[in-house]
Amino acid sequence: MKGTLGPVLTVILAILAIWYVACVPMNVREVLSAAERDGAVVTPTDPVERRDAGAVGLVLNNTAHLGASWSLDRAKLPAPHQIAVELWNTTVVEEMTGRRGIVNSGSLSNRGLVYHAGITLWATVLGFVIGTGLGILLAVGIVHSRTMEMSVMPWAIVSQTIPIVALAPMIIVVLYSVGLQGMLPKAVISAYLSFFPVVVGMVKGLRSPDQSQLDLMHTYNASKSAVLVKLRLPASVPYLFASLKIGIAASLVGAIVGELPVQQGGLGARMLAGSYYGQTSQIWAALIAAAALAALLVWSIGALERRTLRRMGVV
Amino acid sequence: MTDAVISAQHLDLTFQTGDGPVHALRDVNLTIDKGDFVSFIGPSGCGKTTFLRCIAGLETPTGGDLTVNGMTPDEARKARAYGYVFQAAGLYPWRTIGGNIRLPLEIMGFSKADQAERVKRVLELVDLAGFEKKYPWQLSGGMQQRASIARALAFDADILLMDEPFGALDEIVRDHLNEELLKLWARTEKTIGFVTHSIPEAVYLSTKIVVMSPRPGRITDVIDSPLPRERPLDIRDTPEFIAIAHRVREGLRAGHQED
Amino acid sequence: MTDAVISAQHLDLTFQTGDGPVHALRDVNLTIDKGDFVSFIGPSGCGKTTFLRCIAGLETPTGGDLTVNGMTPDEARKARAYGYVFQAAGLYPWRTIGGNIRLPLEIMGFSKADQAERVKRVLELVDLAGFEKKYPWQLSGGMQQRASIARALAFDADILLMDEPFGALDEIVRDHLNEELLKLWARTEKTIGFVTHSIPEAVYLSTKIVVMSPRPGRITDVIDSPLPRERPLDIRDTPEFIAIAHRVREGLRAGHQED
Amino acid sequence: DAHADEVRLQLQWVTQAQFAGYYVALDQGFYEEEGLDVTILPGGPDIAPPQVLAGGGADVMLNWMPSALAARENGLPVVNIAQPFKTSGLMLTCWKDTGITGPQDFVGRTIGVWFFGNEYPFLSWMSQEGISTDGGEDGVTVLKQGFNVDPLLQRQADCISTMTYNEYNQVLSSGVSPDELVTFKYEDMGVATLEDGMYVLEENLADPEFEDKMVRFVRASMAGWKWAEENPTEAAMIVLDYDETGAQTEEHQIAMMEEVAKLTAGSNGALDEADFQRTVDTLLAGGSDPVITAQPEGAWTSAITDAALN
Amino acid sequence: MSLVVIALIVWALGWSLNRWLANGPYAANRWTGLCVAAVFGATVLIMWELIVRGLGVPAVILPPPSAIAAAFASSTSILWADFVQTILKGGLSGYVIGCGAGFAVAILVDRYDFLRRGLLPVGNFMSALPIVGTAPILVMWYGFGWQSKAAVVVLMVFFPMLVNTVAGLRDTSAMQRDLMRTYGAGYWPTLIKLRLPAAMPFIFNGLKISTTLALIGAIVAEFFGSPTVGLGFRISTSVGQLALDMVWAAIVVSALAGSAFYGAVAAIERGVTFWHPSQRGQ
Ligand SMILES: Nc1ncnc2c1ncn2[C@@H]1O[C@H](COP(=O)(O)OP(=O)(O)OP(=O)(O)O)[C@@H](O)[C@H]1O
Ligand SMILES: Nc1ncnc2c1ncn2[C@@H]1O[C@H](COP(=O)(O)OP(=O)(O)OP(=O)(O)O)[C@@H](O)[C@H]1O
Ligand SMILES: Cc1ncc(C[n+]2csc(CCO)c2C)c(N)n1
Ligand SMILES: [Mg+2]
């Protein structure tokens, strides 16, 4: 942690600088079209020619008309401050002044990011808990049964090549048909995505005790359950947490994916709505909210990890 | 043979591995009496660990007879007839020293009060009173090894099997622990099986030294030590000591040259 | 001091760690002459490794003077004045034995033909001819350690620094390698700095034994060995040998008792 | 009340004024008056309403007739019970400066089309025009259009599919003037197909209780539509209230409502057999690769609307 | 209903066969693992078929495996074109570019500690951007063709590759590095002769993780706009047409391609990191 602040700030500043510069060529065609509509003469005049011309060339030929590069409504690449404004408006401003904001209505506004992040968060957590629970159970099974290991493990790997994300809408419809609606279908997708890292990590963790640690148990004539409780599970804790960090991030992706087809709120719905109406800064704002949520979740797991390991005495 | 605690007759063990069978023990005959301190010495791979594991019921011989306290090793294991100390201390890092010593007691179902009492007693025995609440990594290597001995002593088995317990420690600490071990043995009158690589260690500690040689592992020499039971550290500079050490070294060298 | 290959004067080294400074070496004075075989012995943490690393230019002293071949250690390192052998063989597992020995030669820009020739020669020197194409993990620990010595010898530096090279090996193999090392030293007339934990090893090998004690690490005794250069293995049972060993042990014990 | 009959309606897109009639009926209590407890399930990308219907996740769905008829041929017997949309709102919107003046100019162009069961009208149209859609030199290059008008604005396509009430407005509101565009309404091209009909599973219709429920549902929904046509602003506001994503804007929904009203204006809910036949003919005329291969039988019924509207 | 009972019987049979295989006399055989997995897979397929038929699950919800196989067999040319479009053009090119860039940046980041401390946290944050949000943006930027899919894949695989490579380059023991220093070796010899070889297990770990990510990225990106070919296009369009058998056939293609891709990388890994204990065991 020590000594990262300076470099991180530097990198962020560099990214922002590059971003602002990139806005010009990225948005140049829209900027020029808008300028042309306002009566400016741009070169080349024909929009079809402009489509086929290089962006840098357009920038160089029309340096006088680039003022709008950082303030376009439907920018191909919105400028950072546009996103910041959007973030501010959809969090603080909306809650303070919006018709449905917390000040005026007493509940979080569905036009604000906080409300949607909350929806996503709960689906994520629910899915994560389900996925982690099942993952641990399967890992325990795999470690104790050779049959289970040999049968299930290869297919668990193959299952990861199935583009579950692409199937999300179908899964949701299928779950509809068995009467599951609302948060649960999203949680199922979340669980599916977080399940695999947990299985892999826990199998590794439950197997991490070395032969002499197992032999020690054997010399005590310890039962399988005693070995599990007193040796395998404690030994697997560091592995578990490493997997949980991957798992919770995957879970978040799952929840967001699950929100795309069912437009009933959540950051996923928000992103799609942004895309649907060409509100690029809305997509970006939702994206950043999602990344921040992910960072928060991973950090929480990390904090839990530190606390647990300290309680266990493992530094 | 009335007093034989451990008795092996024509013991044979072959491991089936991917590269074909490994003959780890061949025709091993040995009797260990109650109260003996027996060291096993031999080059790497000669089967010392394997033999100790057979006694502990952790490995099943493929031939011959082996009894521990008159039972099969597996029965003896289930009767918790012995404590086992591994090369590395092998304390569970998530348990305190006290928790580690309590581990076998929990598994064997001792009462809470009994557990606490025993932990206290063995910690004193190995000179670690006051370290109960510490975690293993807060202790030096030598202290950890003492804790692992305490763990093996906690449930008061008559036999103590130790597989290179001091292999990872430096010579000075090792000397010190050897002294302590002898005292402990004198106090508790346990039967001890002890694996080591070090000739001085074997000679210093044992009443009986078993020299082994590899491929296939077998016993080449059994030396009954004429040294007194009471042994100060500088007994190692005496001619008797040096003579035994010499005999052990020769036995080892002979085994080595064969291959 | 005409012949001094390595010379340390009032050497001091303090590590700055999270828990405050660690005084690893204090006022170390030592001269090593050409052709000497110098062993460093002392309890764990007394600074043996640190001192060797200072000589190798891998660690920078915080005080005092140190010269190697009349240069600073760093210059000596860049001039490739020494070969260094670590405690574990530390062969790169993705290279064959031959490839490992070739590694320094490639880096130092020897010609292909020269490389092949040297690899062949040092492999013979350490008795590993025929193993050039094998990978490290296909060899026993002792063979790996020999290969790592070969690697240090390949570019023919005058100084050989060895940090517990045989620490991980069993006594018999160790004896054997000690014998080999002595022969090699006699043949090549190199100056050798050798760290060990083992008193017999130190006494058996050295012309000069440096006893160190910890916290802060310093030299407590320097023993010039009266043993002849030619040393059969059973010189270890002679009274001279035992006397030196005794002196070393006393020196060590004294250092230990202080804390 | 507790005895209200439950009806679940699956929309084919997100909550927006395209579905105003149903939200108005819900909001104004028209359903309640009919003794119905209606749940409106918003759709979204990649949610196939027929699939939801088949899985029992909904009782009624809204769908475009080509998609519904194709589902019928694929073994899912859905039946149109009402058709609130009289006129098609589907059109192609092209840049004028590409020089496109009519379908004959499509050759060699890139055209954005909605898939997911919505591609059938376009494919029928092109095969009627004799234009290949396989992307060759002498045909059009078809893109699977996403959910927005970016492909047109970015000029990744020369033409894209738009709805009169939605995407076209979006193009305009991004600063493009109508003069810069050429539009081809399917209605004008003679290839219009029926949109946004109400469909149920055939087997359910056999149940008189269900049929009665549908009668009441259609009656209330049509009342909702007529209310919405008369009060477009209020209707749009109602829709906004039901939008859980909070993404819709007032201005856009009002504009959408005004356009949608034009499409529903001609319908009292009953399906006009001539419109049905025109749709079927268009789809059958698909040349080598027709959307449906045979005249559908029993794909619609007037029983519900007959009962509902008298 | 009887079909469901049969399904349960099949399950019991399959499982006991596997128990016997896994613990019986052939347990050590190399092919037994494959057999057990195959038996398990076959059991699941048979149960699927029987249960779908037994319970009369509509084909538009879940088609039986036989129908999927039939659809697969009758549309091989379509599926091949989809495979080429999505996996070879979008996935593979993105994979190569993304992994290559991740590797190159890792070398840079490793060289300059300032960059490591600055870039990794920021990169970590950015890697949390879900693709479902970035994909529409990239489709807008790079068009509907495979290029935008490749861009999505690049974005997905870049960071795992970067992190793994950086971790790998630091995974040398102090002794191994000191050895290089005793030779007076500079940055480049140390990189080439020590750090890169030592990093290989990590690099391959990154490469393996990236295979599945590449596949998923390429497919999902097609949902946000594509030409009329590709696995993602096929899946989404076929769902709309209620051709669920075709959807599953496309999924089978993706699973096959993914497994083959993963297997190929793993095979190369075995060749390159033969020396690593994890590979030597087998
Ligand atoms: N589980 C096993 N499977 C196969 N071979 C084994 C197994 N355990 C030990 N061996 C082999 O049996 C022989 C004896 O091994 P053992 O561990 O008993 O030797 P050791 O004398 O304890 O050696 P060390 O001093 O190195 O500990 C060796 O060749 C070893 O490789
Ligand atoms: N890089 C370092 N940073 C901080 N402290 C160090 C470092 N290296 C060594 N030390 C400390 O310096 C002291 C001397 O260490 P050194 O490794 O030289 O001992 P040693 O005699 O080689 O011990 P051993 O026999 O265990 O190898 C020890 O207390 C050690 O903890
Ligand atoms: C994935 C997907 N793409 C397009 C449509 C077609 N569609 C039917 S109604 C409607 C709203 C128009 O504003 C649209 C776009 C769909 N249903 N799903
Ligand atoms: Mg052993």
Ligand SMILES: [Mg+2]
């Ligand atoms: Mg050291």
